[in-house]
Amino acid sequence: MDKGIRPNRNTVLRLTQYKNMLHRLKSLGFERVFSDNLAGAVGVTASQVRRDFAFFGISGNKRGGYAIDALIEKMRSLLGKGSIQKVIIVGAGHIGQALMHYKGFVKEGIRIVAAFDIDAQKQDQHQRIPVFSMECMQPYAREHDIKLGIICVPEHAAQEVFDQMLDTPIEGVLNFAPMRLIAHRDCEVHNVNVGLELETVVYFVNAKHQGVRYADSAS
Amino acid sequence: MDKGIRPNRNTVLRLTQYKNMLHRLKSLGFERVFSDNLAGAVGVTASQVRRDFAFFGISGNKRGGYAIDALIEKMRSLLGKGSIQKVIIVGAGHIGQALMHYKGFVKEGIRIVAAFDIDAQKQDQHQRIPVFSMECMQPYAREHDIKLGIICVPEHAAQEVFDQMLDTPIEGVLNFAPMRLIAHRDCEVHNVNVGLELETVVYFVNAKHQGVRYADSAS
């Protein structure tokens, strides 16, 4: 019976961080790890590691810690890496290109299989990752049963692209356009807003400078 | 006397979202806004908007809501946009290029003034945003009193670049390399890890599929 408990974004983010760190530890020759080690490496508390593990049904040995191989295997299955995850990109501009060339995905079982763009200049079906015209997107996604899409088109085109995606088997979207997408059916949408991130850094740097004061004494 | 209260990342993220939305509302001809409107537009509760505003010392009229112009002005000063924020980029690969071409920064008072790369091929001092050799980074940052840097180099070079930045006036860094940077002095570091974000989406999509169950019944 499903408990209906759903891990939140942060919990899953930590899980992937654990996994990445475990890969590294393994490559360094380690075979077992303690919650303590892992916590230090990822930058959280040991309590948190154990609680997260408990949450995902991962258990270790009361004195020997956790076997790295078993841990990696368990996480692989949790993160759905039994099969390769096919992803398409819409928008082959700079960000799209950056993602197409990003090496990190391969070892995580994520594979970007195609990109789409309205600009005929950017279309090229003979690259490692082919870039097709926009019209091909829906047929392609349906035929290959694509579950994941990345949106890197300008803001004014993002909702339109998203609507088109919702008319395919796509169930998860990573959105780089700086806006909230409105979904007409269930779909997991995560936003990456580089502008906001940079502005946030700017804020903190300035705040530090002017010895900020809040509420009572503001300007 | 400084209260020592420090807004967290999420609060500041919301603040910038409010600001962006206010710009949009203004361009649509609105002059005043209620916490209710703004909340709906950004996707939070009205209570949250009012609490955030109170936190930053922003006040409105008990019946007339908030004057958009005054609100924008207030936020501009809070987010440190009195002067233009100069930013440098290290690593002129795909992500670096994407950021150099990103239009959104200009209107926020953020200006990317230069980029640096070890690859002589990528260097070009005659573009709108010049790309210099790595050796120029520290002298440039010192001479122009740069406070903000963006790291878009491969993982193996990121810490080295960061160390170099810490030897300049830089106080805030946006890091795209998928690793934790270690700081030898105080510096505001925010990480953008696209790989993690995508993996997180993958997780949720898979979880939905296999009707996940946790803790008790796992594998």
Next chain:
DNA sequence: TAGATTGTTAATCGATTAACAATC
């Protein structure tokens, strides 16, 4: 065994939301 580490519960912390008195 003695010592160390897990697994889990209770305590703490912080952030969000609801409610409502103040007031325009």
Next chain:
DNA sequence: TAGATTGTTAATCGATTAACAATC
């Protein structure tokens, strides 16, 4: 004035941490 909206306090919610009994 009556009605609506703010500003603020108290209640709620959820996530993190500390503590410790179980146990390898």
